[in-house]
Amino acid sequence: MMTETERTLRIELAACYRIFAYLGWDELIYNHITVKLPDTPNHFLINPYGLHYSEITASSLLKVDIMGNKIDESEYDANPAGMVIHSAIHAVRPDLHCITHLHTNEGLAVACSRTGLRHDNFYSVMLYNRVAYHDFEGLTVNDGEKQRLVQSLGQHSQLILRNHGLLSGGATIEEAFIATWTLQRACEIQVACDATGQAIIPISDEIGEKTEQLLAKQIGAAGLGQREYAAMRRLVEQHNPGFEDL
Ligand SMILES: [Zn+2]
Numbered sequence: 001m002m003t004e005t006e007r008t009l010r011i012e013l014a015a016c017y018r019i020f021a022y023l024g025w026d027e028l029i030y031n032h033i034t035v036k037l038p039d040t041p042n043h044f045l046i047n048p049y050g051l052h053y054s055e056i057t058a059s060s061l062l063k064v065d066i067m068g069n070k071i072d073e074s075e076y077d078a079n080p081a082g083m084v085i086h087s088a089i090h091a092v093r094p095d096l097h098c099i100t101h102l103h104t105n106e107g108l109a110v111a112c113s114r115t116g117l118r119h120d121n122f123y124s125v126m127l128y129n130r131v132a133y134h135d136f137e138g139l140t141v142n143d144g145e146k147q148r149l150v151q152s153l154g155q156h157s158q159l160i161l162r163n164h165g166l167l168s169g170g171a172t173i174e175e176a177f178i179a180t181w182t183l184q185r186a187c188e189i190q191v192a193c194d195a196t197g198q199a200i201i202p203i204s205d206e207i208g209e210k211t212e213q214l215l216a217k218q219i220g221a222a223g224l225g226q227r228e229y230a231a232m233r234r235l236v237e238q239h240n241p242g243f244e245d246l
Contacts, residue, residue, distance in 0.1 A: 003039050007246050010058035012173050013045050013098075014243040018236040019177070019229075020100075021053035025184065027103045028052070030079065031165075034086040035098045035173055042066050044090055046083055048076030057245040066091050081140065085161075088146035089153060089169065096157055096169030098176035106187040107166040116160055117186060120203045121193065124186035126215055128208035131183070132156040136163035158183055170225070177232075178225030 002010075013035050020026055020033065029050055036044045045061045047053070063071040064078050066087050086099050110117050119128045134152035137145050153159050158179055159167040166183055170176030193200050218224060236243075 002246075005039055006037055006063075007058070009035055009037065009173075010045060010061050010246060011244050013061055014056050014058040015233045015236060016098075016173050016177060016229075017047060017053040017056040018240050018243055019232045022232070022236050022239060023181075025102050025104055025180075026053040030082060031101050031103055032079070032082055032086055033098070033100045033173075033176075034083070034090065036090055036094075037063070038097070041094065043071055044086070046078050046086070048074060049079040050076055054240055057243045059245045084141040084146065085149060085167065088141070088149055089167075092150050093153070093169065095171060096176075097171055098173045099167065099169045100176050100180045101165060101167050102180065102184065103165045104184060104187070106191045107184060108164070109191045110187040111160050111165055112163050116162075117183075118190060118200070119208050120200050121186060121189040123182050123189055125203050125208055125211050126182055127158065127186055128212045130156060130212065131158045131160055133160050133162055136161070172225070174223075174225035174229040175219075176225075177229050181228070 013033065016033055029052060032046055034044045034046045042065050043063055046064055047056055048060050048062050051060060060074075060076070062074055062076060062078050064083070065071060068078055068080055068083055068087060070077065085101065089096060089099055116133060117124050117127065117131055119125045132153050134149055137148075141149070157169040161167060166180070166187070168176055168179040168183055170179050
């Protein structure tokens with residue numbers, strides 16, 4: 001019997017996948033957005049392996065445990081390689097109910113650059129002191145790397161996986177969405193700035209710290225990202241309806 005909480009989260013997460021597809025943050029049938037089910041803390045929802053983000057519906061989302069085992073019957077499985085990162089973080093960070101992972105061009109370009117994200121544009125300055133880094137160890141995430149990954153993240157909620165991509169977490173789907181959006185925008189602008197070949201005006205640490213303190217108050221507040229997410233949900237309801245199939 002599905003709880004009302006699970007039903008709501010399934011619909012919200014399906015909407016989130018379609019929002020990501022709409023924004024071009026999809027990657028064939030790969031990558032994941034996961035959300036924990038609060039009634040059964042070791043269970044989380046994940047995309048069925050084989051569907052494009054734009055095809056995902058509330059009922060097709062898989063419920064898996066922290067080891068990646070399916071809890072309910074489904075014709076689909078979870079992508080075992082990809083979900084390792086999510087399950088490793090869900091296992092140790094109960095505050096991050098939702099985790100997103102992107103392989104966008106701009107995210108990869110910044111993740112591959114030696115300096116990483118510079119806090120010298122409107123979006124990246126909002127992430128001053130907020131982004132951690134994890135060195136690339138190849139495709140397979142083994143148990144040893146899981147531990148190092150969690151160590152790399154520490155108490156941050158956003159991680160640049162070097163040579164690989166972006167990862168963001170949030171207390172809610174809405175919060176993870178807005179964190180993802182800010183990091184993606186920060187990377188897009190950095191790549192666009194670098195492409196001009198012009199010298200970039202630096203932003204001082206003082207301004208970075210001030211911005212961070214100002215935003216820290218908002219990040220603790222309830223409802224972060226709700227309005228933005230709701231607007232994007234209305235957009236995908238028009239553009240690609242049918243995900244609320246419960
Ligand atoms: Zn990846």
